[in-house]
Amino acid sequence: MSLEVFSYESLVHAVSGAMGSVTAMSVFFPLDTARLRLQVDENRVAKSTPAILAEIIKEEGLLAPYRGWFPVICSLCCSNFVYFYCFHSLKGSYLKGHQSTPSTDLLMGMAAGIVNVLVTTPLWVVNTRLKLQGSKFRNADIRSTNYSGIFDAFAQIVRNEGVGALWNGTFPSLLLVLNPAIQFMIYEGLKRQLKKGAPRELTSIEVFIIGAVAKAVATTVTYPLQTIQSVLRFGQLNESTEKSKLMSSLRTIKSLLVNRARRYGVFGLFKGLEAKLLQTVLTAALMFLLYEKIASCTFRVMGLQNAHHKRR
Template sequence: NNNSVTMSAGVFSYESLVHAVSGAVGSVTAMTVFFPLDTARLRLQVDENRKAKSTPAILAEIIKEEGLLAPYRGWFPVICSLCCSNFVYFYCFNCLKSTWLKGKQSASSTDLLVGIAAGIVNVLVTTPLWVVNTRLKLQGSKFRNTDIQPTNYAGILDAFAQITRDEGVGALWNGTIPSLFLVFNPAIQFMIYEGLKRQLRKEVPRELSSLEIFVIGAIAKAVATTVTYPLQTIQSILRFGQLKSSTEKSKLLSSLRTIKCLLISRARKHGLLGLFKGLEAKLLQTVLTAALMFLLYEKIASCTFRAMGLRFFFFS
């Protein structure tokens, strides 16, 4: 059957593997560079009673109270999760796109749909890693919020074992529902990124300069993050696992109700802007990280294809 041969060639193609490895390496490098900003963002989201509102103030507080390396707490599990997550996302995105387009010109709607599909696969596969890394990143932190229970995980595997034993296997997928809504974040990001790339290369098909890639990567991520930020806050709170779980039979309904209640109570407590608490730290970290990640991704992929004597596999 020719179709199944074409399909498997798309799924196991060398190009998709190069894109996946380039995306994973680019994101891990970028995240390492801007990691302290992510630590600040997570504290602002989870520790509601903290007075420090700005990124430099919260980082200064964390270093003063918890030591110089505290902003890098939880780096290893985050990097493991990010590496797996971006490998899965870039691989799925490029496989689905090459199978769908079969060499035709892409459009923004295609990029969005492919981005959503790749995001759903990514969420279902990698959520347990992100739950564990949120817990490890916050372990040992000095919280202002007194209700937060301290945890004692020895590492990634021990966290998996303890969460499964004490909270059940389902707890590893805490925050999956907001995460599924949040597939719009990378989908919007990729749609804007690919669209801007197409615009810049409209006149002459060419490789973009480093500055162009950095700027369009930053714009794409800034728009996607601002649009989806309130849900990202709820996702962090759910992954942290300190909320008493609902006794409702239907997991989906209780998850949706929890998301709604968390959004409303946060808005009541801190005003509508409370839903965007930590956005400044998130934007600073995520925009710089995404811009550097796209730059490294494009350059690594381009060099790899060139070294193998292939033209860079431009989809857009």
């Protein structure tokens, strides 16, 4: 069966990816809370993941590490559905049944990432705000917010900051399409190496390891931009008066990177990387494992197991 843009196979990949990512994120959600707090709250002294989680629980309650879980899960589900659907449908349409290459995986990953960013950025802006709402910050310049839920956050942001605020951080997000693109390129490349031309289903440990390796490389390479993305989504910066949105975005990103480097040194650009790697590597590894198992079981029921493994 040819994998076209509007095929059932693309839908299976999309649903499997969404289900896998939601389950994995739910398991490791406190680690993402620690990562985001380290990125946004620059004056926080605690630098290790256990230390900051202990601080959050002590100051804000036992459930504080799970604050904002629902909007994050909703955003992640939509985001991964869009990404997996676009990646596999574009890749299948381009290859038309032939085996992929690393350059093809990178190109298709970037294309899927661009579509994903443009469609889902408003969801990520809202979930960043909700996740940080009610937090006890060390940085006195951070303004408190009062959103009662996802829809109220959307309404308040549009009313007080304009519709464009829902796409805060879009430019660094577009640059960050390299993250999942690199991740999928490494992941798919390692899968091909492990299979070595023989169509077979990888073991759970193999999928977990190559998923972890792929995400670790992609995260480390793009982490400084991820920090700037989180700051911009939180919406605590003064509005730019420049007419050119592109030039304004470029100058804002440059200013944030330079200021953070001057204030904390080069390693300040990687503040929170430990928490991010711990969270994202474990989450990605578990996500790929669940994704592969869900997709494999579905294709087996559909009678498409061999075609699925040969194409990948």
